[in-house]
Amino acid sequence: xxxxxxxxxxxxxxxxxxxxxxxxxxxxxxxxxxxxxxxxxxxxxxxxxxxxxxxxxxxxxxxxxxxxxxxxxxxxxxxxxxxxxxxxxxxxxxxxxxxxxxxxxxxxxxxxxxxxxxxxxxxxxxxxxxxxxxxxxxxxxxxxxxxxxxxxxxxxxxxxxxxxxxxxxxxxxxxxxxxxxxxxxxxxxxxxxxxxxxxxxxxxxxxxxxxxxxxxxxxxxxxxxxxxxxxxxxxxxxxxxxxxxxxxxxxxxxxxxxxxxxxxxxxxxxxxx
Numbered sequence: 001x002x003x004x005x006x007x008x009x010x011x012x013x014x015x016x017x018x019x020x021x022x023x024x025x026x027x028x029x030x031x032x033x034x035x036x037x038x039x040x041x042x043x044x045x046x047x048x049x050x051x052x053x054x055x056x057x058x059x060x061x062x063x064x065x066x067x068x069x070x071x072x073x074x075x076x077x078x079x080x081x082x083x084x085x086x087x088x089x090x091x092x093x094x095x096x097x098x099x100x101x102x103x104x105x106x107x108x109x110x111x112x113x114x115x116x117x118x119x120x121x122x123x124x125x126x127x128x129x130x131x132x133x134x135x136x137x138x139x140x141x142x143x144x145x146x147x148x149x150x151x152x153x154x155x156x157x158x159x160x161x162x163x164x165x166x167x168x169x170x171x172x173x174x175x176x177x178x179x180x181x182x183x184x185x186x187x188x189x190x191x192x193x194x195x196x197x198x199x200x201x202x203x204x205x206x207x208x209x210x211x212x213x214x215x216x217x218x219x220x221x222x223x224x225x226x227x228x229x230x231x232x233x234x235x236x237x238x239x240x241x242x243x244x245x246x247x248x249x250x251x252x253x254x255x256x257x258x259x260x261x262x263x264x265x266x267x268x269x270x271x272x273x
Contacts, residue, residue, distance in 0.1 A: 003121055005193040022060075037218065041074060094123075160192060180209070194216045198220070201223065229259065
C-alpha cells in the first residue's frame with residue numbers, strides 16, 4: 001500500500017457534494033495542472049451515486065491530465081466507512097475524536113485493519129476541531145495535548161493525522177489563535193502526513209506558514225467551496241439570468257461552475273509559493 005501523499009509536496013482537499021461540484025473542482029485543478037483531493041462528508045456520501053461519482057472522477061481526471069483522489073471525511077459510522085472502501089474511495093477518515101484517547105486508538109485500529117486490506121488509507125484526529133462540518137457539530141474546542149498525540153502515534157498505524165490546534169470548521173470569527181507548536185510537535189514525531197482541517201477562511205499568510213512546516217501535506221477546504229457556489233448564484237442574479245422570460249438553467253449552472261473553478265484556481269496557486 002502506497003500513500004498517495006508521499007510523492008506530493010502538499011495537496012488541497014476540496015469538499016464536493018455532487019458530480020457538478022466535482023467537475024468544477026477538477027476544472028480548476030486542470031487549469032493549474034495540480035493534483036487534488038475531492039472530499040465527501042459522511043452524510044452526503046450516503047446520498048451520492050457513489051459508483052458513478054468514482055467512475056466520473058477517474059475518467060474526467062484522466063481527461064484533464066491530473067490525478068484526483070476521493071476521500072471520505074469525518075465519518076463516525078463504521079458501516080459507512082466499509083461501504084466507501086467497497087466503492088473504491090482512496091482514503092477514509094475515522095473520526096473518534098469525541099472519545100477518550102484509548103477508545104479513539106481502539107476504534108482507529110479497527111478501521112486501519114479493515115481499510116489496509118484493500119489498500120485504502122486512513123486518517124484520524126486527536127483533539128476536537130470546533131465548528132460544523134456537514135452533519136457533525138462540535139460546540140467546544142478541545143486542543144490536542146502532546147501526551148495524547150504521542151500516545152496515539154505510538155499505538156496506531158494511521159496513514160494521515162489531524163490534530164486540533166486552534167483550527168475550526170466553518171468561517172473564523174476574527175483572527176484564529178493557532179498553536180503552531182502542536183503542528184510542529186506532531187510532524188517531528190512521525191513521518192506520516194499531517195492534515196489541516198478548517199482551511200476555509202485562513203489567510204494566505206497562515207496557509208503559507210502551515211505549508212512551510214515539513215510534514216503538512218493536506219489542507220481541507222469546505223465552507224469556501226460552498227460560498228463560491230453561492231457567489232455563482234449571485235452573479236447569475238446580477239446578470240438577470242433568473243428572469244422567467246428566456247430562462248436557461250444551463251447559463252445559471254455555468255455561472256456556478258465558473259465561480260467554483262475560479263476559487264479553486266486561486267487556492268491552488270498558494271501551492272506554488
